[in-house]
Amino acid sequence: MKQHLFVCQELDDIPRWKEAFPHLRRCTPQQARAQASAGDHVWVVSQIEGWGALVQTLSQRGAVLVVLSYTPSSVEAFQALNAGARGYAHAISTAPLLQQIEVVTANQGIWVWPDLLAQVVGSTFRALGGEARMRDDALSALTERERAVALAVASGKSNKEVARDMEITDRTVKAHLGAVFRKLRVRDRMQLILLLSQRSETTTDA
Amino acid sequence: MKQHLFVCQELDDIPRWKEAFPHLRRCTPQQARAQASAGDHVWVVSQIEGWGALVQTLSQRGAVLVVLSYTPSSVEAFQALNAGARGYAHAISTAPLLQQIEVVTANQGIWVWPDLLAQVVGSTFRALGGEARMRDDALSALTERERAVALAVASGKSNKEVARDMEITDRTVKAHLGAVFRKLRVRDRMQLILLLSQRSETTTDA
DNA sequence: AAAAACATAGTACCGATGGACAAGGTAACC
DNA sequence: GGTTACCTTGTCCATCGGTACTATGTTTTT
Incomplete structure (x- = not known):
């Protein structure tokens, strides 16, 4: 049975999450470590201490990780993806968007905040172009x-x-x-x- | 009405695509340029001449682009994503996988061939200058x-x-x-x- | 005290890798 | 024609690399 865990410290801002996933469970990082297993959806707010390590641990365990940030940035997005997260979005995303993210990530897809995508891919492509010349x-x-x-x-x-x-x-x-x-x-x-x-x-x- | 267009030159290898999407239409690059519109799903095989430009054109028009490659590589994956594609997979993917990709990309997600994902994320992050942090x-x-x-x-x-x-x-x-x-x-x-x-x-x- | 994580190490299994040796085909050059 | 370089493939074999299952002792956490 898949469960939805929301890892956060603050107690506010939950309403729209609950609207998207009525059966979600809010929990602490420690509880998440103890409870999350393969197939679970775990949503982690990047405000919490050591979110990177938590994401890494749980994703290795087979859980589907999505990182929510109040201050999205391309660097943080990559830290998240690199740690094994399959999604990176704004913490105050709307309920329909959250559900969309859930569909995408549940199907092995990746979901990142669209504005970041173009920026990131563009700069990377330039870097790769300069890589294939000196050797x-x-x-x-x-x-x-x-x-x-x-x-x-x-x-x-x-x-x-x-x-x-x-x-x-x-x-x-x-x-x-x-x-x-x-x-x-x-x-x-x-x-x-x-x-x-x-x-x-x-x-x-x- | 969303349509599925498959842009390729060869006539083989279609069976498993047709299995995944019974209502797909195979077409030439020219036909795709003429017919594709916003919301359509367009699958492009990277064997065809000028696939990059085609992907760019159609994705700007609002279509959902997925690039299929017979020889997947991280560089090509970047070309695809850079051109606006939302998916990059092996051309001989199974029908269930193609359907999964369709679900993901239809929901604004990104789907990248798993083997390449680590490389893509890794090299992208390096391009952003965050290599030390990543490591x-x-x-x-x-x-x-x-x-x-x-x-x-x-x-x-x-x-x-x-x-x-x-x-x-x-x-x-x-x-x-x-x-x-x-x-x-x-x-x-x-x-x-x-x-x-x-x-x-x-x-x-x- | 019980549970979990860590470091160590054993056996067994099997696929991947690299080298040795051999050989057929094409293309270019003298 | 002969020679040379390159591309291709084959068999055989020794070793390496990666995983599964198990196990013991230590440290840390609960």
């Missing part, structure tokens, strides 16, 4: 296919995944990868990713 | 030993090396590492290093 020197020694395999592997893909994406067999991926290891003188894929990610960060630090 | 946040949920193991592994060490350095057995390293994977919601050491990727003082090399 060409390390890759220049590789052939076309070896380079493709190296980059795919460095992005965290398994051999099988790379094979499927490139439409070749898992064995061929290994062959290319072996050549990559030899040419770049690394011993495994972990070293490879360290080598390739190191190059792309020379812009931010010296 | 500390992620690591704060770990215990002392788990943190030590996580950082050592993220620096490219093998389990055996970590075991030797920390003077514990290889098996205990695995135990801690398993806990780290669960808590940080990554599936293997590659994803871990991508999450914690910024070479700093993480290396305690001897």
Whole structure:
């Protein structure tokens, strides 16, 4: 039986939440830790102490987490998402909106305050554009296919995944990868990713 | 009346889409531009020429866009989201999953291929300049030993090396590492290093 | 005192990974 | 034609990596 837990310290502002979810239960962080289990919907107000750790703990447990903030910001939104929250919204959202968020998050979706979305995605895209330029020197020694395999592997893909994406067999991926290891003188894929990610960060630090 | 448009060039792979949405209409990019209007659901396969521009145009018009890819990647996911898409998934997703995506996106939610989610959120957060906070946040949920193991592994060490350095057995390293994977919601050491990727003082090399 | 979290470590299982060795096909270059 | 480089795949095998289940002792919390 799914339950709706609202984690907050203040006692006000509940009416519109109760309007959205008549069967909700308000509770403290400690109670939430004790009671929440997989499948539950837990709404956490970002005013409470250590909300990040709480979100992380409960989401690992399989609960669906939504963070509500009285002062939404893109940084806080990402802290929330990064901690495992599936939603981030304004604390004084209307009842219909809260219900909408519930539908979205219950279906593995993500819900974030729309204004933040454009801002966040835009700045990220620019950053990613600047990421793929400096590491060409390390890759220049590789052939076309070896380079493709190296980059795919460095992005965290398994051999099988790379094979499927490139439409070749898992064995061929290994062959290319072996050549990559030899040419770049690394011993495994972990070293490879360290080598390739190191190059792309020379812009931010010296 | 909401309509479901599928923009693709190939004629195959449609069966499972039709299973999910019996009333869908397959169409060309040109037809989509002509017919799609606010409220429509438009599914675009990223194989077609100029899918980015198409997504941008239609999403500005108020349509709900979902990009389907045969070769999902975080970069492409960003292109999609940046162009205004509300969903990004694998082109050969199952019918129930497609329906789930439809529910999520219809309610202003965002749906991103789960494997990419961590990467997307992680790299986006870095782009915002909050990397240190993010990493500390992620690591704060770990215990002392788990943190030590996580950082050592993220620096490219093998389990055996970590075991030797920390003077514990290889098996205990695995135990801690398993806990780290669960808590940080990554599936293997590659994803871990991508999450914690910024070479700093993480290396305690001897 | 009871319960929970943590650190340690064992066995077992199985998939993923990397190397060794072999080999067929294409394309370019001398 | 011969040579060389590249792409592709195969088999075999040793090792690594990740998970499940279990267990013992310690510390902390309730």
